[in-house]
Amino acid sequence: CGVFGVIGVTDAANFVALGLHALQHRGQEAAGIVTHDPEAGFNSARRMGYVRDNFTSHEVIRTLPGTIGIGHVRYSTSGNKGGTAMRDVQPFFGEFSMGGAAVAHNGNLTNAAQLRKELIERGSIFQSSSDTECIIHLMARSMGRTIPDRMEEALRKVEGAFSVVAMTRTKLIGVRDPLGVRPLVLGRLGDGYVLASETCALDIIGAELMREVEPGEMVVVTGEGVESHRPFRPRPSRFCIFEHVYFSRPDSILGGKSVYETRRQIGVELAKEAPVEADLVCPVPDSGTPAAIGYAAESGIPYGMGIVRNQYMGRTFIEPSEQIRNMGVRLKLNVNRALIRGKRVILVDDSVVRGTTSRKIKEMILDAGAAEVHFRIASPPTAWPCFYGVDTPERDKLLASHMSEEEMCAHLGVDSLRFISLDGLYRAVGEARGRDPERPQYCDACFSGEYPIVPADMVERGFQL
Ligand code: 5GP
Numbered sequence: 001c002g003v004f005g006v007i008g009v010t011d012a013a014n015f016v017a018l019g020l021h022a023l024q025h026r027g028q029e030a031a032g033i034v035t036h037d038p039e040a041g042f043n044s045a046r047r048m049g050y051v052r053d054n055f056t057s058h059e060v061i062r063t064l065p066g067t068i069g070i071g072h073v074r075y076s077t078s079g080n081k082g083g084t085a086m087r088d089v090q091p092f093f094g095e096f097s098m099g100g101a102a103v104a105h106n107g108n109l110t111n112a113a114q115l116r117k118e119l120i121e122r123g124s125i126f127q128s129s130s131d132t133e134c135i136i137h138l139m140a141r142s143m144g145r146t147i148p149d150r151m152e153e154a155l156r157k158v159e160g161a162f163s164v165v166a167m168t169r170t171k172l173i174g175v176r177d178p179l180g181v182r183p184l185v186l187g188r189l190g191d192g193y194v195l196a197s198e199t200c201a202l203d204i205i206g207a208e209l210m211r212e213v214e215p216g217e218m219v220v221v222t223g224e225g226v227e228s229h230r231p232f233r234p235r236p237s238r239f240c241i242f243e244h245v246y247f248s249r250p251d252s253i254l255g256g257k258s259v260y261e262t263r264r265q266i267g268v269e270l271a272k273e274a275p276v277e278a279d280l281v282c283p284v285p286d287s288g289t290p291a292a293i294g295y296a297a298e299s300g301i302p303y304g305m306g307i308v309r310n311q312y313m314g315r316t317f318i319e320p321s322e323q324i325r326n327m328g329v330r331l332k333l334n335v336n337r338a339l340i341r342g343k344r345v346i347l348v349d350d351s352v353v354r355g356t357t358s359r360k361i362k363e364m365i366l367d368a369g370a371a372e373v374h375f376r377i378a379s380p381p382t383a384w385p386c387f388y389g390v391d392t393p394e395r396d397k398l399l400a401s402h403m404s405e406e407e408m409c410a411h412l413g414v415d416s417l418r419f420i421s422l423d424g425l426y427r428a429v430g431e432a433r434g435r436d437p438e439r440p441q442y443c444d445a446c447f448s449g450e451y452p453i454v455p456a457d458m459v460e461r462g463f464q465l
């Protein structure tokens with residue numbers, strides 16, 4: 001998901017809509033905006049579908065007055081996964097004795113089922129199937145005197161990954177979980193301030209990046225400025241390494257590093273680790289493009305657009321139903337036959353999850369008359385599900401959970417298949433000495449199976465670590 005918030009600007013809703021539009025790649029199922037105006041009070045709009053289709057008309061924006069606002073773009077990783085229900089669309093809102101607060105959350109709480117059960121037993125009435133709603137109920141039960149106090153208390157009880165943007169009538173609040181699994185940045189816009197999942201959402205409104213909200217930090221922003229709190233016991237951070245590989249936009253800056261440059265470097269590492277003789281390096285667009293550029297540069301093999309993407313389709317995997325996902329590949333990608341014919345092609349993609357994309361693409365490339373097809377993947381084999389806010393399928397649906405690299409190669413029917421090593425990936429994100437096995441610098445659980453936060457609800461349901 002993507003989160004965004006702004007304070008101290010005229011017509012905040014316009015900025016929130018633009019920020020969410022820039023974060024659309026983080027969630028395409030639904031979007032919502034809440035604003036506050038001293039006269040009109042809190043107002044909200046929540047809609048299914050794209051930001052541009054719902055939040056560009058004056059009709060909607062004029063119902064959202066105020067100089068403070070937050071927003072959320074959703075894709076389901078918890079709650080109803082079969083597609084978003086209206087009641088699960090964020091931001092969520094709670095009314096407390098000291099006033100209202102709206103909350104938008106990116107990530108996934110790993111003890112939400114347990115908390116929900118306890119809260120329901122003690123009288124909470126849940127409105128949605130979302131893990132995020134626990135935060136509101138925990139805040140309602142807190143004795144804290146201010147909303148930020150209540151939020152701190154609530155967030156000390158939840159486990160998992162959370163980058164939260166929240167607002168009261170007068171305050172904008174941003175929090176990252178102690179491990180800082182998901183991103184969140186703080187920016188400046190004139191006299192106002194902005195919080196956003198990624199820097200690309202600052203760029204679109206002309207805001208200036210101040211800094212990242214730090215892992216375990218809560219920032220409370222008012223007209224007076226930014227206050228920093230440390231609600232949690234300090235721990236070494238574990239940022240999601242997959243944000244660098246795939247999830248974030250290539251024009252964003254993560255941890256001071258250009259995402260594009262990191263991905264290009266992954267391609268360079270891949271070319272060193274897994275060279276092959278071929279005529280053409282070709283990305284699976286768009287997610288494989290920067291790595292393919294790096295692979296081509298390092299190998300000296302020409303780069304070409306052998307696959308062309310229809311820009312008007314969303315990301316395949318974000319469509320939750322199996323049937324649509326299967327159609328998706330053909331609707332979205334087409335082979336550039338004139339370029340491919342007779343060539344030995346290296347295809348570079350960011351990841352192999354179920355393997356359906358790779359299989360379809362291989363077929364399309366061979367149909368177009370390619371002489372050989374070699375896959376090079378910009379992440380290690382995805383063998384474990386993510387419980388921290390990226391929607392990977394169950395373990396047995398992950399190709400790499402039950403197949404070796406050779407078996408996957410045979411299954412996909414390609415001439416060769418190689419993944420970047422975990423160390424190679426760490427080098428590409430700037431860790432010169434690779435992954436520290438004692439204290440890994442990032443979360444890489446979907447590749448290593450080492451979960452930095454025990455997925456308590458999943459363990460309870462029988463998941464084997
Ligand atoms: P597959 O067809 O192997 O299931 O999906 C691989 C494609 O889905 C890749 O091209 C990649 O861009 C995209 N993808 C990346 N991350 C994820 C993820 O976490 N889950 C899923 N299902 N697909 C992803």
Ligand code: SF4
Nearest residue numbers: 240242386443445446
């Ligand atoms: Fe990121 Fe993978 Fe960790 Fe999930 S399991 S937070 S996708 S690195």
Ligand code: MG
Nearest residue numbers: 285286287288
């Ligand atoms: Mg892709």
